[in-house]
Amino acid sequence: MDDLLGGYTTHTLNDEQLVTRAREGDTEAMEELFQRYRQPLFRIVYRSVRNQDEAEDIVQDVFLKAFERLHLFKERSQFSTWLIRIAMNLCTDRARQSQRRQALLQREADHKLAWMTHPHPPDPEEVVQQNVFHEVFYKALNQLPEPQRQLILMRDIEQMEYEQIAEILKTTVGGVKLRVMRARRALKIQLEPLLRAIGEIE
Amino acid sequence: MKNPCEQFVEWLETESGELPPSLRAHLDRCVHCQHEYALHSAYQKAVQAVRSEPVPATQVQWSQIAQRLKAPQARPRWAWRGVWAPALAFGAMAGLGILFWLTPRNHPELARLEQTNPKPFSVGTTSTQSTDTPLSSDGSVLPMPPPTYSDSVVPFSGSVEEPAEPSQRATTSTRELKSEPSPHRREMAMASPEGATSFARNGAPDLRNINPTFQPLEMEPIVPQGGENADYLSVNYNEASQTEATPSDAIICSF
Numbered sequence: 064m065d066d067l068l069g070g071y072t073t074h075t076l077n078d079e080q081l082v083t084r085a086r087e088g089d090t091e092a093m094e095e096l097f098q099r100y101r102q103p104l105f106r107i108v109y110r111s112v113r114n115q116d117e118a119e120d121i122v123q124d125v126f127l128k129a130f131e132r133l134h135l136f137k138e139r140s141q142f143s144t145w146l147i148r149i150a151m152n153l154c155t156d157r158a159r160q161s162q163r164r165q166a167l168l169q170r171e172a173d174h175k176l177a178w179m180t181h182p183h184p185p186d187p188e189e190v191v192q193q194n195v196f197h198e199v200f201y202k203a204l205n206q207l208p209e210p211q212r213q214l215i216l217m218r219d220i221e222q223m224e225y226e227q228i229a230e231i232l233k234t235t236v237g238g239v240k241l242r243v244m245r246a247r248r249a250l251k252i253q254l255e256p257l258l259r260a261i262g263e264i265e
Numbered sequence: 266m267k268n269p270c271e272q273f274v275e276w277l278e279t280e281s282g283e284l285p286p287s288l289r290a291h292l293d294r295c296v297h298c299q300h301e302y303a304l305h306s307a308y309q310k311a312v313q314a315v316r317s318e319p320v321p322a323t324q325v326q327w328s329q330i331a332q333r334l335k336a337p338q339a340r341p342r343w344a345w346r347g348v349w350a351p352a353l354a355f356g357a358m359a360g361l362g363i364l365f366w367l368t369p370r371n372h373p374e375l376a377r378l379e380q381t382n383p384k385p386f387s388v389g390t391t392s393t394q395s396t397d398t399p400l401s402s403d404g405s406v407l408p409m410p411p412p413t414y415s416d417s418v419v420p421f422s423g424s425v426e427e428p429a430e431p432s433q434r435a436t437t438s439t440r441e442l443k444s445e446p447s448p449h450r451r452e453m454a455m456a457s458p459e460g461a462t463s464f465a466r467n468g469a470p471d472l473r474n475i476n477p478t479f480q481p482l483e484m485e486p487i488v489p490q491g492g493e494n495a496d497y498l499s500v501n502y503n504e505a506s507q508t509e510a511t512p513s514d515a516i517i518c519s520f
């Protein structure tokens with residue numbers, strides 16, 4: 064891992080320096096970039112697809128694409144932002160390809176929801192309540208168009224800054240704020256009957 | 266100026282800090298805004314629950330990426346575009362060229378030129394030049410006077426015999442064209458330089474010039490099926506098509 068030839072260890076280099084070296088074919092620089100971002104990237108992807116195997120496939124593809132297209136990376140944006148953009152595009156592709164999978168996930172979510180709202184659940188109440196919220200949230204979220212789904216994940220779940228989202232989506236901060244507002248409104252419309260069903264609102 | 270309900274919803278959705286006192290007073294007495302507030306609070310709870318959901322640690326290892334980066338199959342699919350695009354374009358151009366070459370020319374001027382300059386008669390150059398074509402013993406062709414044709418009638422080598430039933434007329438001549446040798450056919454082939462070519466170059470032959478008893482079937486007029494809103498795309502009968510559509514295709518667009 065240590066790059067003794069350059070007199071530095073790759074740990075001490077910033078992303079920009081690592082990208083420069085990776086562009087020249089330095090696999091240690093690539094590995095360092097991979098180690099830095101594999102888990103944060105996996106978290107975002109996992110929350111989008113909610114399936115470990117699929118999330119890992121996507122993460123592999125993201126790094127592969129990123130390193131193969133490193134010459135296309137514009138240094139105006141951060142490397143991490145670029146990775147997220149690739150990841151979001153791949154998640155969108157998957158979502159388009161696998162509408163059957165979405166239907167399956169939806170049925171699974173419905174089943175879990177029915178089980179957890181059963182009058183005598185075996186788990187402690189608090190845990191069940193927490194899980195009910197997950198399922199209700201994802202059931203509503205999966206009803207949204209993919210761009211809105213991604214906005215909610217990035218802003219409300221991952222708590223990314225508007226500026227970073229704007230960079231990922233290649234748009235303005237104002238534009239992102241407006242789209243996030245619309246996405247929340249759409250999500251609330253989907254959530255309302257579900258929250259009422261679990262007694263969270265009247 | 267937005268009304269208090271709109272202002273309140275905007276405050277909820279733009280995460281703009283503390284609720285101003287004026288809006289708090291409005292909230293206390295507005296049922297609609299109380300509902301919005303309850304929904305927003307439940308939304309925040311759900312979001313918090315999802316945020317606190319544990320995410321497993323990824324099992325993806327650098328060795329997997331490195332292996333795929335080295336492997337030839339890791340070549341991106343788009344890399345082949347550079348090879349496929351010109352190949353496909355070349356193929357399409359060649360296909361169009363062949364199609365153009367094989368398509369009968371229907372232009373009147375071309376037909377006229379071909380009639381005034383008949384191609385030299387040659388043996389064995391066409392598909393219907395079968396073994397029953399008469400040749401002299403040394404293989405040369407007997408000299409024949411140049412043919413004369415009536416208006417727009419082109420040579421036709423098929424024979425038309427009077428069928429037993431009128432409904433068999435078309436099929437009989439087609440069958441004979443393809444396979445059965447007949448004396449008429451030999452005569453036709455001998456009588457014309459173009460005689461060996463069984464495909465007319467100027468549309469279908471007028472069979473009445475060959476057999477006066479032949480009666481062509483009358484075309485039925487197209488009756489619009491979609492009322493006044495039906496629109497027909499033009500269809501040319503007896504004209505070779507660039508697409509796979511048959512001459513009898515009529516496309517009806519109703520809207």
Ligand SMILES: [Zn+2]
Pocket residue numbers: 269270271273291295296297298299
């Ligand atoms: Zn109000």
